[in-house]
Amino acid sequence: MLSRYLDDFKVGEVFRLGGYTFTEGEIIDFALRFDPQPFHLDVAAAGDSIYGGLIASGFQSIAICFRMFIQSGILAQSSMGSPGIDDLRWLAPVRPGDTLHTEVEVVEIKPSRSKPDRGIARLRYSAINQHDETVARFVLNHLLKRRAAAT
Amino acid sequence: MLSRYLDDFKVGEVFRLGGYTFTEGEIIDFALRFDPQPFHLDVAAAGDSIYGGLIASGFQSIAICFRMFIQSGILAQSSMGSPGIDDLRWLAPVRPGDTLHTEVEVVEIKPSRSKPDRGIARLRYSAINQHDETVARFVLNHLLKRRAAAT
Numbered sequence: 001m002l003s004r005y006l007d008d009f010k011v012g013e014v015f016r017l018g019g020y021t022f023t024e025g026e027i028i029d030f031a032l033r034f035d036p037q038p039f040h041l042d043v044a045a046a047g048d049s050i051y052g053g054l055i056a057s058g059f060q061s062i063a064i065c066f067r068m069f070i071q072s073g074i075l076a077q078s079s080m081g082s083p084g085i086d087d088l089r090w091l092a093p094v095r096p097g098d099t100l101h102t103e104v105e106v107v108e109i110k111p112s113r114s115k116p117d118r119g120i121a122r123l124r125y126s127a128i129n130q131h132d133e134t135v136a137r138f139v140l141n142h143l144l145k146r147r148a149a150a151t
Numbered sequence: 152m153l154s155r156y157l158d159d160f161k162v163g164e165v166f167r168l169g170g171y172t173f174t175e176g177e178i179i180d181f182a183l184r185f186d187p188q189p190f191h192l193d194v195a196a197a198g199d200s201i202y203g204g205l206i207a208s209g210f211q212s213i214a215i216c217f218r219m220f221i222q223s224g225i226l227a228q229s230s231m232g233s234p235g236i237d238d239l240r241w242l243a244p245v246r247p248g249d250t251l252h253t254e255v256e257v258v259e260i261k262p263s264r265s266k267p268d269r270g271i272a273r274l275r276y277s278a279i280n281q282h283d284e285t286v287a288r289f290v291l292n293h294l295l296k297r298r299a300a301a302t
Binding site: 033034035036037039049050051055058059062063064066067070071075079080081082083084085086087088089090138 | 184185186187188190200201202206209210213214215217218221222226230231232233234235236237238239240241289
């Protein structure tokens with residue numbers, strides 16, 4: 001997959017990225033720093049929760065999902081950051097040993113009216129586990145350079 | 152601030168949490184793990200970007216913002232997780248040396264119709280810097296136990 005500019009994306013295109021296995025250690029470490037709730041931190045307490053065992057913080061799932069796309073290099077030349085995310089949903093728990101891969105679908109491309117060198121690509125991220133179940137999804141608005149800006 | 156159940160929150164209430172100073176080291180460390188883009192990782196490249204210098208990953212800002220509320224203990228007895236986030240907006244860059252504090256406003260309380268022991272609290276998180284500028288905000292849907300579930 002080559003580096004893309006705004007103009008290079010087509011609505012409906014889907015990128016499928018490699019997997020990442022969530023270990024107990026990484027789940028607990030992330031939770032200690034960013035989401036210290038018993039069902040993310042404490043195996044015994046998590047067993048007594050509605051989840052019946054330790055689950056990953058939802059912030060960890062989406063951060064990993066995003067990272068898998070960023071590290072693909074597809075946006076390496078064009079990314080200028082992001083104004084925000086819409087409709088973030090956590091749909092199923094992520095447990096130690098689960099492997100997620102990321103799918104990214106191009107939802108909409110909006111060249112800027114005021115700045116001809118850039119625009120917004122709305123990309124729908126899905127985190128999908130080894131049972132083909134979507135565990136999280138969100139639409140991220142990427143501010144991207146247009147190809148003209150590169151010349 | 153004592154631990155609260157769903158029934159204990161009132162729409163319009165605001166909780167103001169303590170501050171967190173973003174250091175260059177933490178910004179780069181977070182970016183390396185979760186958001187490896189030049190303007191989060193590389194001081195020289197960031198200087199040449201539209202931001203004119205290193206900025207924190209937006210995922211770091213929201214994770215820290217969330218953590219400040221969780222560590223207050225307000226949800227310690229009641230939190231059952233979250234189905235998702237609405238309307239996440241990154242409004243201004245966060246730079247090394249910036250201090251953010253978190254404000255959390257109660258937007259809506261919705262007891263479950265099918266499960267009398269729980270419900271959803273919609274809480275609007277704002278990350279506010281030392282110049283009183285809101286740099287990020289989002290509405291998180293918290294699944295919380297009702298007080299009846301504790302007895």
